[in-house]
Amino acid sequence: MSSHASVDILEELQLIAAQNLEKLDISKYYEVVRELGKGTYGKVDLVVHKMRGTKMALKFLRKRTTKLKSFLREYSVSLYLSPCPFIINMYGIAFQTDDFYIFAQEVALAGDLFDIIPPQVGLPESVTKRCVHQVALALDYMHCKKLVHRDIKPENVLIFDAECRKVKLSDFGMTRRAGSPVKRVSGTIPYTAPELCDTSRHEGFYVDNSTDVWAFGVLLFCMLTGNFPWEKAMPGDAFYEEFVRWQRRRTGTVPSQWRRFTDDALRMFRRLLSIDQDRRCSVKEVFSYFNQCWMLDAENRTCGGGAPPLDISSSSSEEDALVDRLKHQSLSPACVAETGGMSMDAHFSSASTGGSPSSTGSFERVNRDGNERGRILVTTPIEICV
Numbered sequence: 227m228s229s230h231a232s233v234d235i236l237e238e239l240q241l242i243a244a245q246n247l248e249k250l251d252i253s254k255y256y257e258v259v260r261e262l263g264k265g266t267y268g269k270v271d272l273v274v275h276k277m278r279g280t281k282m283a284l285k286f287l288r289k290r291t292t293k294l295k296s297f298l299r300e301y302s303v304s305l306y307l308s309p310c311p312f313i314i315n316m317y318g319i320a321f322q323t324d325d326f327y328i329f330a331q332e333v334a335l336a337g338d339l340f341d342i343i344p345p346q347v348g349l350p351e352s353v354t355k356r357c358v359h360q361v362a363l364a365l366d367y368m369h370c371k372k373l374v375h376r377d378i379k380p381e382n383v384l385i386f387d388a389e390c391r392k393v394k395l396s397d398f399g400m401t402r403r404a405g406s407p408v409k410r411v412s413g414t415i416p417y418t419a420p421e422l423c424d425t426s427r428h429e430g431f432y433v434d435n436s437t438d439v440w441a442f443g444v445l446l447f448c449m450l451t452g453n454f455p456w457e458k459a460m461p462g463d464a465f466y467e468e469f470v471r472w473q474r475r476r477t478g479t480v481p482s483q484w485r486r487f488t489d490d491a492l493r494m495f496r497r498l499l500s501i502d503q504d505r506r507c508s509v510k511e512v513f514s515y516f517n518q519c520w521m522l523d524a525e526n527r528t529c530g531g532g533a534p535p536l537d538i539s540s541s542s543s544e545e546d547a548l549v550d551r552l553k554h555q556s557l558s559p560a561c562v563a564e565t566g567g568m569s570m571d572a573h574f575s576s577a578s579t580g581g582s583p584s585s586t587g588s589f590e591r592v593n594r595d596g597n598e599r600g601r602i603l604v605t606t607p608i609e610i611c612v
């Protein structure tokens with residue numbers, strides 16, 4: 227499908243949603259079970275539909291901070307992408323109350339990826355591969371449709387089981403068409419690509435797949451190590467500067483926090499995290515690294531006992547067929563030819579930057595409900611205006 231066709235569909239979906247955005251009394255139709263999470267612009271609740279008994283996740287976006295246009299865009303993009311088995315499913319339900327715009331999604335009962343990454347340890351290589359393979363398929367699906375997620379981070383990868391046999395990409399609030407102009411306002415997080423961190427660029431940016439690829443590379447590092455590779459991909463960040471020297475081949479010495487990876491994994495990171503965005507690979511290039519070992523330590527030498535990276539045992543045969551179709555689609559030349567940032571809460575240990583060079587930023591769990599474990603440092607958001 228051409229990008230123009232997808233633009234038309236997205237606009238049409240927005241129009242239909244706008245015309246049907248009824249005011250509802252939530253308690254009449256839904257029973258709220260518990261809060262699933264909080265974001266910058268609202269919250270997500272687990273509810274049960276009173277008549278149908280269906281469990282759903284209702285995403286509430288505060289009217290005070292969310293324009294109707296932004297809500298309609300997030301809803302219609304989510305709906306448009308939801309046929310992909312690696313993207314959160316939608317129910318086609320959107321409505322409003324006095325204070326919120328709301329839409330319904332399928333529930334990921336195991337939470338989000340952030341919950342299961344052990345800080346400073348990381349996940350086993352086999353689990354990481356299984357998970358990022360699905361995220362890469364989701365991203366490739368989006369990129370083939372000329373859409374850029376722009377908020378890739380573990381909190382936006384929803385999981386259905388602790389082994390990551392089934393994971394889905396979510397939160398399309400920042401998603402924009404590739405090539406659309408956006409204006410940088412402020413702030414940055416560890417997943418932000420260096421070109422977006424470049425404060426000298428007041429003129430703004432054109433949305434590009436390569437920023438998702440960078441964030442995907444950072445996500446991969448976080449999953450395998452339980453640390454951030456740096457606080458910000460900016461000059462002045464010692465970990466980032468060390469990485470840049472190695473990446474630009476000004477030194478042959480692999481930065482200390484990257485020494486746990488095999489040469490194959492380092493080659494992959496060099497491609498995903500190319501400083502020059504024009505030289506960064508497409509997300510589908512990562513598929514060619516899944517058969518290689520990524521970690522040097524003995525425990526991981528077998529690459530997780532040779533478990534196939536994509537083992538979605540809980541999926542139905544219908545879903546399996548879709549997976550196959552997508553795998554082929556993602557490798558098809560047609561798709562190659564078509565393929566052409568964030569309100570954020572990152573969780574970054576401030577201890578990291580002053581710490582030993584072998585210990586980069588470690589995860590601290592976000593305090594979603596305001597009374598559990600605190601986080602050490604919250605980086606500032608960037609909001610982008612189209």
Ligand SMILES: Nc1ncnc2c1ncn2[C@@H]1O[C@H](COP(=O)(O)OP(=O)(O)OP(=O)(O)O)[C@@H](O)[C@H]1O
Pocket residue numbers: 262263264265266267268269270283285314331332333334335337338377381382384396397399569570571
């Ligand atoms: N469908 C779902 N099933 C289970 N949990 C969910 C679901 N959707 C969201 N969550 C939880 O709620 C959190 C916040 O949701 P979401 O990222 O959509 O909100 P947001 O306001 O867009 O966040 P951000 O601050 O990243 O913009 C997620 O990180 C996740 O933990």
